Each structure stands twice: as C-alpha cells, then as structure tokens.
Amino acid sequence: MSEPYEIIGARELGREAWNAFADACPEAWLFHRHELLGALSEWPRRADVSFALRDTRDGSVAAVIPLFVIQSRGPRALGFNTLDSLGGPAVNASGREREQIAQAAHARIKELARVHGAGQVVVSLSGMAPWLRGPDCPRVNPLVELGYENEPSQTWVVDLRGGEEAAWKGMEGRARTAVRKAQKLGVTVRPARGAEDLDIYYALHLETYARTGAAPHPRAYFERIWEDFLAAGLCRVFIAEHEGRAVSAENFGIYKGAALYWTGATAAQGLELNAPSLVMWEAMRWMMAQGVEWFETGEAFPGAQGKLKGLNDFKKSFGGSLHPVYRGRMATAGRMQRAARALKDILLD
Template sequence: MIREVTSREAWDEFVLAQAPNTFLHTWEWGQSQQADGEGLQYLGIFSDAGEQLAAALVLTIHAKRGIHYLIPHGPTMAAGVDPAEVLAELIAYLQPLAAADGALALRVAPLLESTDASQAVFKELGFKPAPLHVHAELTWVLDIPQSDDALLDGMRKTTRHAVKKAMNDGVATSIIPASEILDRFWPLYEGTGSRHGFVLYPRELIAEQLTQFADNDRVFGAVAQHGGKDVAAAIVFQYGQTCFYYHGASIQVERMSPTQLLQFEAIREARRRGATTYNFWGIAPDDQPNHPFAGITVFKKGFGGHAIDYMHAQDLPLAFGYKRLWLIEQWRRWRRGF
C-alpha cells in the first residue's frame, strides 16, 4: 500500500537507513523543487503488515514541452525489496492521478546500477529509455582516505602537482556557511557560464536549495582566493555519509589552477563532517572523447576514485501527448550533443 509521508523526520528515518542514498531524494530537495513551482508528493510504500519497503519523492514537472512525473534518483528501497513490485505499486497509484495533473509520463531516474537485470525490470513494466538524462548517471566517486597524505598519494601526478603549486603560489581556501556562499559563488558562476556557453540554474533556485539544506547543516561552500580575489567556488551537499559536489565555478588564472586545491579542501571538509564518500557527480563515458563533459572528467578523475554507472532515466507513457514530449527532447538531445 502507498501513503503520503508528512514529516521530514519520518522521511529521513527510512531514507537515511538505506544504501545507496542521495541528496536528490531528500525532504530538502523536494521542498526546493516545490518552491520552484513543481508539484510534490512524498510517498511511502508499505507492506500489508505496515513495514516500510520504499520511499518515492515524486515531482510533477511543469515543463513547456509537457507535464510529467519525475522520481529523481529513486525510489529508495530497503535491502531485499523487489524493484518490480515497488514500481508496479507506484504505477497503479499515479496512473489515476495523471489525467487530473495533466501528466504525460512517469519518468524514473533510478539509483540502480545499469545492468541487464535492472533494465529488464523496467522494460517488462512498459518503460522505455527517456530521450534525455535527468541527473548524473555515470558518476565519479572517491572513498575518502583517512589522511591528507593518503589523499594526495591517490591523486594523478599532475593533480597532486597542481594542488601543491596553488599552495605555493599563495592560493588560500576557506569553508564558508550556506548563508554566505551564494554572493561569492554567483559572479564566478556567471563567468563560467559565459566562458563555456551553458545555461545557468536560476539564482533563486540555488538560493532555495541552500536555504533548505542549511536547516540541517547539509550543505557547505568552499572558496579559493588569490591576491584577495575569489577565483573558484564550490557548493557541496551532504546526505548521510556522502558529500556531493554539485555546483562549481571558477575564473581563469594565468599559469595556475586553483580548482584542484579547492576540491582538496572540500574533500577534507567532507571528511571532517563524517562523510566517507565524496561524489564528484557526472562524468563523460570513456568512449566519447567529444562529449561536453570530457574536460571536466579528466579533472575529476585526477583525484582518484572509481565510476558508478547508474541506469539511464526511464519513461512510462501515460497519455497520447507523450509523443510530442519525446520528439522535443530528442531534438534537444541532438542539439546539445548528449
């Protein structure tokens, strides 16, 4: 059976107890998306005996190309629970609501590793691969070592050199609270967007994310300065024992790269906060050298770690209008190159 979860405490009690988990399936993420105008449901899936089996944060995305439900990096399931049973219950619950909500599809971005078995579960339920990825699917993860020396030793030689050179060149790093990071991050972010030609997240949306995650001290900022001037910044979210590098920005500094030192400091802060894993977020596949993320992938892999390949987002069409949504997103995928 499915019923709504009405408190953050009850939501966290279940979701934090599962592995893996993600900041995209937190109470805070749902609240920040709702503040941005999206619909929101916190759903718990329970056995007949009342034991919670899974949790699903369901967003109603009001996109111009078509309204659809989205479950970001979820649903979160207890160990041993059959994903097919959880998904079938969610489909049965959401299908009757789709007409009233105007939802054309149920889109699930699963936190399941991409295997033949996991793909078969979705295919048998009528899902098809979404035209676009929603969130990071191929991610780069570092198990945080217990000492700075071990962290440095695990880096690629060029990354380690860049960290030490930035130190010697007078780059200073600091960890700052969520209440202060946005004013320092935003000018760098605008410059990064102009330099690389990507669309920025709205300032109001990032501000809301910071507000929500700051409530339980689940976000921090890191800033690098050179000559008294901010040259790089990062916003890192934490959920449980994992910290996620989600927003980053920098300016070009001649003969110096402050971003490696900035990440070194962010990883050290994650360790101080009790995290055991640092998630660098999305990377490009090895066989796509022209992928837009190819450059940042080289940077992230320089710190050591390993890749986790999660399933591509899956769509279950719920209305005839899904075909239009699919065509528009296919065109967008072609235009942006991935």
C-alpha cells in the same frame, strides 16, 4: 478488502516523518531529503508531486518518492510534459514485500503522468545510496524489472577509505600539479558561512554561466541550499580566494558517509590559478576527516571530445573509478493518441 498502502503527499506527510524515513532507508540518499523538494521547486516550470506510501495496517511509511512535473512550453494535451524522479522510489523492505511496494509506487507514478499530461517518466537512482554502493548492490538496473527502458550512465567515484596519503597518491599527476600550482600562487580555501558568502557564491555562479552561455539557476535555489542544507550539515561549500577576491567556489552534498560534487562556480581568473583543483583537494581532506568514505566527483563521459572531454578528465583526475548510474525512461501509454486528438481538435477548430 482495503489496499495495503495508501498514498500521501510529501507536504501532508511532513518534513520530519519524510526525513526520518530517508535517514533509516538504505535506498534513500540526499536526493530523497524533504529539503531538496523545496530547493528543486525553485527551478522554473517545475511542480512538486512527490508522495509517500503508508502502510494502512500499522501506519508506518513504506516508501518515499521524490517526483516533479517538468512542464513543457508546448500544449499540455500533446503530452510533452515529463515526470522526473531524481533518486527514484526509496523502499525500506526486501524480497516480495519490496516488489509489491515498488509496483504500487510506479502505478501511482503512471497515474500522475496521465493526470499531468506527461508523455514520459524519467527516473535516476543515486549511486551514493548505501544499497547501490555496497558489496551486495544490484548487478543490473533495478528499474528494468519495473518496465523502464534501460538508459544507464556512469560516474567517477573516489574511494576515500585509505586516508589522505592514499588519496593524494591516487590522484593523477596533473591534479597534484594543479593543486601545488594554486598553493604556490597564493590561493587559499575556506568554508562558506552566512548570507555574505551566498552573495559571493551567486556572483560567481552568474559569472560562470554568462561565460558558458547557460541560463543561471534562480538565486532562490541557492538560498534554499544555504538555509536547509548548509546549516544542517547536509552540504559543505568551500570558497577559494586570491589576494582578497573570491575566485572559485564548490558545493558538496554530504549524507550517509558519502559525498557528491553538487554545484560549482569559478571566475576566469580562478581557472588560470587552478583554484578549482585546490578546492577539490581541500574538500577531500575535510571529507576524510569527517569519516566520509565515498566521493562522487560527477558523471563521466569516456571518449568525449571538446568541452565534455575536459570536464570528464577533471573529474577523473582526482583518483576516481567508474561506477554505474542506473537510469530508466518509460513512455506513458496514450501519448500519440492524445497528440493525434489534440491536433484533430486544432484542425477542426
């Protein structure tokens, strides 16, 4: 008897079929779009092993699974690589059928972990996917039933359904004050457009990461965002300017009636001018005009101190409430055995 589902790579399936499934599936969000696979492939030490499950009975796509090998700097034989799925399996089925498809997907994930020397699998679901933001959303982490260790987090989400006046009143006083201050100081906000604005954004990105001490993302990553997301209306980038100079820019993912604060960069002068707050507010106004209902401002860190506290408070100040983020981690079988064998080989060599 043949298997009901066959495995097909993301490239083999193709962008059109992959995205058609993502558009129709309530479990899929922006992270499941084929374009993101290309963008994330630009990050160092990442290899795309994304795949789909196709029903052998009628040829329809049953699930898409964005998946990357994050390659460790250590010996592969030690099992220090990681399989990472941003979005997790998106399955367009319910009940027993959904369970069967999900199990088949995770069986393939575990097989790929073995092939690529991955000692762990990390899966993060998107809280903006329709099935996780509606009244019938799961009350517990769906990954637990698949054998993953529960590693939940939380994020700030703003409800935009009440309109602009309600959104403004829902913001904390400090956020409204920051917006007014930026406006009074002459900061203006405009949408980003072509290649020239990509240059502006990346210059701000390099300045921001130099200030914080973090390693910047490759320019090719943002080129993908400009070419594949901005042009298709899957994201919106806003640039704040002061006296003719760009001082802040923020990128928002847009999909299925929801938005996400995706990336941002700000010059030191922009921080002094409260430019990021004005960009956030103007972006929210634009979202509401486009019919966006939910806006995820980013992961929350309640009780944090130092820089994380400042980041958390900024995200919270725009009127967000805490929503769950479902994550799971699974240690693959045999990691310690592989490490022991590799160490033995090294000692006997």
